[in-house]
Amino acid sequence: MNASTIRCSKFLSAVICGAIVASMSLSAGGDPVARTETTSVIGERFWPSEFGPDDQRGAANRITPEKIVAAARLITEGRTYQLGRLYEHGMPIPGKRHFSLTIPGLPTGGPLGANQSVWNDELFSGEIGQLGTQFDGLGHIGMRVDGEDLFYNGNKLSEFGDSYGLKKLGVENAGVFFTRGVLLDVCSLRGADRLEAGYVISPDELEACLKQAKLTIQEGDVVLIRTGHGKLWMQDNEAFGAGEPGIGLAAAKYLTDRKVSLIGADNWAIEAVPHERDDLSFPVHQWDLTKSGAYHLENLDLEELAAHKVYEFCFVFSPLRLKGATGSPGNPVAIR
Amino acid sequence: MNASTIRCSKFLSAVICGAIVASMSLSAGGDPVARTETTSVIGERFWPSEFGPDDQRGAANRITPEKIVAAARLITEGRTYQLGRLYEHGMPIPGKRHFSLTIPGLPTGGPLGANQSVWNDELFSGEIGQLGTQFDGLGHIGMRVDGEDLFYNGNKLSEFGDSYGLKKLGVENAGVFFTRGVLLDVCSLRGADRLEAGYVISPDELEACLKQAKLTIQEGDVVLIRTGHGKLWMQDNEAFGAGEPGIGLAAAKYLTDRKVSLIGADNWAIEAVPHERDDLSFPVHQWDLTKSGAYHLENLDLEELAAHKVYEFCFVFSPLRLKGATGSPGNPVAIR
């Protein structure tokens, strides 16, 4: 076991979301990187993106008007599936993030007027784009090269970073995801109740799912991957956060080669944890977000969709337009 | 000028959202209600709702599978209109509410691993469902009767209230709004740049808009009303908050009689402020939310939709599933 492995297992006990606990970066004993070779997953020069050097929208550009019209045509029954989980006290939260929702006053105000109007508000505090069901935007993940933190399209954090919201790559640039959605139920393919933490889903397995469903992936699609890991949500939060099955780099490349716009899953980071290579930290995030501009949607509830064998559907998600935010909460919807 | 009028004008200078500033309820000089007759806008006994005595979903129940399929059929061009405004520092915020978005660390964490992964989070603090573009849920507005705060379906706040989220009527019950949307551009009908604050939109004006657009309102529709007031957003925030044009009680009844599911507008409270009757406080809120279970969407951006003369469209909004919250932020979408 080398230093990276140690870091990795520390991570496993503490993290339950699509990122690494901050305390990891603070471990005593100096710079963990100093002891290892750096290995770029995405190349030294991963930009400009195929959408142009100034693009801030990434793979959401693939959702064309034709794609939207075609997605609407998939709605034949009028049935909606809410894929977002409840945001609630006690849900799995990684590291030092927090969730707080309170109602001031009960009622917050009133009564006013002869009609005795009263009202309630709610106060929220927390890492809004990185709690529960969450959408990772292009300002979320980057790579440090020679002391510079590089993000999608080579943007330097030292230039677009701002304590009160990113000046570029904010989630408000993503726009609306109204497109074809495809469910790849790897859990059922494997006949598992749920895949084990660390299970690395391969391209072959994705293909097998497609074949079973008699579907192909098309440009601009949203691909949702069911691992079964979501069954642990609010049932065994410790196990939920301690690791997860998910795709590896090969499957990520398989999906971005097919030009998907977004990859979602019923786990907290899309990719397998522990990772297939223990010297890397969330390489799929870098591949998808930093290099390819393909978005992530984590902590989805895919159980009903799978139970109803809905493998192709109209997918709708409209991120909050939080200016300069790195992610968004949401309640994505599949409609058939 | 009586006591109610005084309260109302104090309100106008201080409020810029779909509710009354809390400080209003704290005015020195004792109970303002004691000096006036109470007048129920919605009757003494406004429940059970037509959706059953235990219903917590209200007019969203009107969105049937058939309605969803029909709405999807309205999508012929594949063009999306984002109706949600940016959530940003400096946007109009009423009373003592606040908005804060920060990025801890820049980057928040990393670099980790040989691939030097770094990441950013964002921290949000604020009245999340009552800031900017906002959806009012059924736990937002009620009426005090004999010391009891009554909400939709007669629910008593003393029973379902909870400091950490409502036990009933939370916004997570609303479900998804995927339905037909209709834009009623009263501002253009009147040939105005924007209607003046206090302008009360009548049922006749709604009908005239429909007639011009050759449309009728159907059960389960979302109706969006353009007043032009939204032009003040981030241009003259003080004027934006000091009052607004909007519907009055007659128009509200006109819409609920036609069984709409949701009413949206480009102002902060749907209804005219100052109100048509100065002894009442937000009577349309009570009529729509408390009695009828019809939802509100406030602070919409309807300019592009109007400019393109898009009067009928597929409307999509999926509220955040914030357990026990009274409202939700969002980026509603019109698609044609």
Place this chain on the structure above:
Amino acid sequence: MNASTIRCSKFLSAVICGAIVASMSLSAGGDPVARTETTSVIGERFWPSEFGPDDQRGAANRITPEKIVAAARLITEGRTYQLGRLYEHGMPIPGKRHFSLTIPGLPTGGPLGANQSVWNDELFSGEIGQLGTQFDGLGHIGMRVDGEDLFYNGNKLSEFGDSYGLKKLGVENAGVFFTRGVLLDVCSLRGADRLEAGYVISPDELEACLKQAKLTIQEGDVVLIRTGHGKLWMQDNEAFGAGEPGIGLAAAKYLTDRKVSLIGADNWAIEAVPHERDDLSFPVHQWDLTKSGAYHLENLDLEELAAHKVYEFCFVFSPLRLKGATGSPGNPVAIR
């Protein structure tokens, strides 16, 4: 085991601070009070206070100029003991409260000017007066009588409550505690490493401590009680929160009879949990705060003071002037 007992043990597993988890009040099965007799610990008519019917300062009034001068005279060595614990991630936090501290940006701003000035801020979110070392003010604890929540001096919450800060009894009224302090080391008296949870400290034990230290309690004193429970802080947070040794009603009366201004301890609620009478909920809080106007300081670190056998000292604590707050954080100091 009756209904109260059940509630009590549920409480024990969930609470780790000087108050009851909110979820307790929300237990299914209806009003817990309906099944039990009400018993007022403090009488039906516990006001006006001895400091006058309009007083909002309570026992802090006992700290006279003479008292201050006398306290200063206790400083002969110039040694300070910080009694406040660190506010930090991972500290014991009860129920649904939270603590978040982040540094936006790193640096938050700059560089500016030819001198390249940079700066950091910190963002805090949490129940500021009810986390870690905490001072309970007179707006913190009350008693419900006939549907009315009564606080110190008979103030009705329906009249002085406000969603954005109490209109009366706010912590800003307390003023500065610069007075004589006395340490009663019951833990050492009993020869214990730490007293067990539920251990009820008696008046006799307080007297025995005084006798050993050759001291008496004087009007306006601050009395700090060491139980040893504080040794669990950040060592075994679960045990720390699951219960605690502390004073019972008899010892509370003993102290208020001697006209103390404030009672502090190295536990989270001053009083024993489980309580000596299992049908009561935090009766000492009501006795001290609601009836007597005597303040509480919880989660103190008394270890160094005890190790140095400092039983009499100058005590200094200056609550934050948070307008309308129910409590305050702080770093109280003993000086000899």
Place this chain on the structure above:
Amino acid sequence: MNASTIRCSKFLSAVICGAIVASMSLSAGGDPVARTETTSVIGERFWPSEFGPDDQRGAANRITPEKIVAAARLITEGRTYQLGRLYEHGMPIPGKRHFSLTIPGLPTGGPLGANQSVWNDELFSGEIGQLGTQFDGLGHIGMRVDGEDLFYNGNKLSEFGDSYGLKKLGVENAGVFFTRGVLLDVCSLRGADRLEAGYVISPDELEACLKQAKLTIQEGDVVLIRTGHGKLWMQDNEAFGAGEPGIGLAAAKYLTDRKVSLIGADNWAIEAVPHERDDLSFPVHQWDLTKSGAYHLENLDLEELAAHKVYEFCFVFSPLRLKGATGSPGNPVAIR
């Protein structure tokens, strides 16, 4: 007028606290520094501090036991002066910082038990150490040199920075300020109602104040400077924040030469704004905090102290032990 001047006047309209608005650092038009020579106010090599290369406490080290005992001897009347302002909605807040205080529930919990116990908490959100009366710690201000942000004792932010609290120089290292305090009433010396914004207080004026009061500054003292600017607090918040009178670099050096532990004032940044040299940004902050380890206390209320002509007193301030924070709120006290 050069580029620096332009920046400076932009600052004046936006800032009302002891730091620069973050938006300043984000001005369009590229790096403002590129157009100007850098000028170190504190030298290229300003460390190690006189308290040793590992010291994190700075000038608070000057408060010796003898100093504490002597300060206690200044208490002869037993009168306290609270120097902290109320933290309240509507107070001056700079830039994008915020203040929120709410009471969840009213009551937050209960009633519980036969004694019908109810309780209130308060929820706070905001830049806790940089709002209202505030203490600047050694992690607050630094200088960028060759891309590295250097703080007290040469500590590099890239090494001690952490998104969840600084790993070094946190305010918890400061300890307790119980020492001699001296009031220098420059406002009265000048016969002014209040000094104008931009007025630069000179060493001669400090000496004249001392001479009038027949006092000298001694090592470890806290020096409080009254400018009269505090009269604008909550009276004319815009004018309060638009600039301020205060000390310049010469007076700062005069004070640190005399080895003070802390400098306080009734303004928001201790130093004059606009600065005496318009190419510099908060040079006194760098001189005091970054180089000298001398602390700042801003937004004090010195009116009563001045009215009573209390020029020498026992000063007490105990910062909150917020682990890794850059500052602290508080209610400092002068006692005579």
